[in-house]
Amino acid sequence: MTIPITYYLILSAVVFLTGVVGVLIRRNIIAILLSVELMLNATNINFVAFSRYLEDLGGQVFVFFALTVAAAEVAVGLAIIIALHRSKESINLEDFKLLKW
Amino acid sequence: MAQLVFGYFAGVIAVTAMLVVALRNPVYSVLSLLIMFFHVAGLYVTLHAEFLAAVQLIVYAGAILVLYLFVVMLLNAKQDDRYHRQWRVAGFVCVPLLLELLVLFAGGKMEPSPLFSADQTGPGTDNAKAIGMTLFSTYLFPFEVASLILLVAMIGAIVLAKRDIGGSGA
Numbered sequence: 337m338t339i340p341i342t343y344y345l346i347l348s349a350v351v352f353l354t355g356v357v358g359v360l361i362r363r364n365i366i367a368i369l370l371s372v373e374l375m376l377n378a379t380n381i382n383f384v385a386f387s388r389y390l391e392d393l394g395g396q397v398f399v400f401f402a403l404t405v406a407a408a409e410v411a412v413g414l415a416i417i418i419a420l421h422r423s424k425e426s427i428n429l430e431d432f433k434l435l436k437w
Numbered sequence: 438m439a440q441l442v443f444g445y446f447a448g449v450i451a452v453t454a455m456l457v458v459a460l461r462n463p464v465y466s467v468l469s470l471l472i473m474f475f476h477v478a479g480l481y482v483t484l485h486a487e488f489l490a491a492v493q494l495i496v497y498a499g500a501i502l503v504l505y506l507f508v509v510m511l512l513n514a515k516q517d518d519r520y521h522r523q524w525r526v527a528g529f530v531c532v533p534l535l536l537e538l539l540v541l542f543a544g545g546k547m548e549p550s551p552l553f554s555a556d557q558t559g560p561g562t563d564n565a566k567a568i569g570m571t572l573f574s575t576y577l578f579p580f581e582v583a584s585l586i587l588l589v590a591m592i593g594a595i596v597l598a599k600r601d602i603g604g605s606g607a
Contacts, residue, residue, distance in 0.1 A: 342516050342542055342586055347447045349538045351454045353531050361525030362599045366463050366509055370470055373501070374454050388484045396564075400572065402447035403496055405584040406483035408590030410501050414508045415597035421512050423602075 344385035352378035361425045369413050376406050381398070446480045463509045467502060474498045477582070488565040518519070 349392055351374055358371030374394025378397045453473040457466045474497045481490035572580055 337568060339443050343447070345442065345451065346538070346542060347450060347534070350451050353535055354454040354458055356534075357527050357531050361524040362458065364463055366512075367458075367466055367607065370457055370466055370505065372459060372474075373470065373497075373544060377473070377497075381477065381480065384481055384484050384486050384489060387486070393567055394575075396489055396568055397571050397576050398457045399486075399489055399558075399566070400492070401579060401583055404586060407496060408586050410504055411594040413595065415594040417508060417512070418598045429474075429510055434449060 338353075341385055348378045348381045348385070351375075351381070365417050365427045365429055368429070369410070372409070372413075373406065376402060389393060400414050442483055443480075446476050446483070449476045450480070464506070467505050467509060471498055471502050472507075474502070486566050494502060 355371045355374035355378060357370050358374065362368050362371065383395040383399045383402070387393060387399075400425055417427060420432065423430055426432075450473055453469045453476070456469040457473065460466045460469065474493060478493040478498075479489040481487070483494060
């Protein structure tokens with residue numbers, strides 16, 4: 337036993353919270369998507385650590401699926417950003433308030 | 438030794454994650470995310486998930502980040518990018534969460550699982566083979582659903598980013 341799983345959980349929590357802060361404070365839509373990637377990676381670290389410590393490959397397979405969903409999310413998200421930029425000439429989040437009340 | 442390696446990877450991951458959020462130029466954010474992905478892959482190798490480390494490098498660092506860089510440079514996003522004014526809300530949400538986590542980790546002493554044994558390389562001897570066996574037997578149906586998700590994402594991206602040629606296209 338070399339590294340307790342608690343360390344992995346703390347690392348993952350720090351990265352996840354960094355992602356949450358990024359989503360909340362950035363105004364650039366691309367930076368917000370990058371923060372979402374941070375959160376996905378934090379969960380992946382958790383999955384792999386538990387998969388190692390419980391000797392169960394299910395966790396690694398789950399990371400595989402999370403990666404698939406991340407790829408899909410990036411494709412659709414960046415397409416939406418390009419469409420937004422085409423209609424508003426901006427990727428600043430505060431310029432998009434059509435659906436805000 | 439193992440703790441030294443973990444400390445290096447964890448430190449670089451934490452610092453570059455914060456740089457992704459803190460740097461104002463999106464290109465620099467993407468590049469520090471690239472460094473983070475490399476170190477996450479290294480962490481996977483130390484956890485005996487070699488296949489996932491390779492997939493992490495190929496898919497994340499190779500495909501997803503290139504897509505990000507492409508869009509960042511396409512949109513020329515070097516505008517004034519101040520932080521959102523709701524950063525107080527962010528602090529209000531995240532500081533209590535961090536404190537709760539610290540209390541949890543400090544209070545609950547986590548026992549190593551009885552299933553765990555130090556250097557047993559049981560199913561991990563040939564990681565890629567083991568993952569393939571699991572993926573195509575137990576998780577066959579989710580695997581097919583994942584391919585459907587990719588198809589839907591591809592069609593969605595094309596429809597969203599397509600320029601309306603001559604106003605006749607849908």
